[in-house]
Amino acid sequence: MSTRVVAVRADARRNRERVLEAAETVFAEQGATASTEEVARRAGVGIGTVFRHFPTKEALYEAIVVRRLSRVAEQAQPLTASADPAGALRDLFARLIDEAATKKAFADTMAVVSLDVKAAAPAVGDQLRDTIATLLDAARTAGTVRADVGLAEVMVLLAGLCLAAEHTPDPTLRESALSVVFAGLTPPS
Known part of the structure; x- marks a missing residue:
């Protein structure tokens, strides 16, 4: 496996963890009405990154x-x-x-x-x-x-x-x- 592939996978894992951390905080604060856009903003990633890892809000929960x-x-x-x-x-x-x-x-x-x-x-x-x-x-x-x-x-x-x-x-x-x-x-x- 190339070094680039390993780096991309490590970056994807970090992004996934950042999204999960942000989502846990956002949903605890705002409940079911919280937006995935707010999760993305707090995680410091684009909305596409959120949906790449979690295709639905239910999958994120x-x-x-x-x-x-x-x-x-x-x-x-x-x-x-x-x-x-x-x-x-x-x-x-x-x-x-x-x-x-x-x-x-x-x-x-x-x-x-x-x-x-x-x-x-x-x-x-x-x-x-x-x-x-x-x-x-x-x-x-x-x-x-x-x-x-x-x-x-x-x-x-x-x-x-x-x-x-x-x-x-x-x-x-x-x-x-x-x-x-x-x-x-x-x-x-």
Whole structure:
């Protein structure tokens, strides 16, 4: 492969990342009505560059979702090596809840365009679910989470906390709710 081809590909990857970064910011600020022209302007590229990488606005939303979920899944993976699996599970919940709380406008935008997150990033969702399952199993084995609590219940609790966080601007209240949930997960003494 020629040096020129490698340089063009590297430049295209950089442009794609700049577009994604700009789009994430623009859509979080302006919601579904944000224009791709504004995304291009903030990324410092032409509108043609945006559409070369993302032929539709929905494709751009989907790429942002996959990118964000990938980041969360990558950050979660090292938690499985924790000596305190219940604490690591709580840390992961807190990260996901904070993410939900700070990205409400983005979540609203995804709802407007009817983006199916599970369909957009099934592998990343599976990776995150596997990490949660690993932490839950380790915490149950360590006796720090009730043995009768399954992955389905934990996922419902997480989904509820994330949904509530989108509508709860008070971080102290979110932390308090998380503490209540984890108190309920702890085995009775």
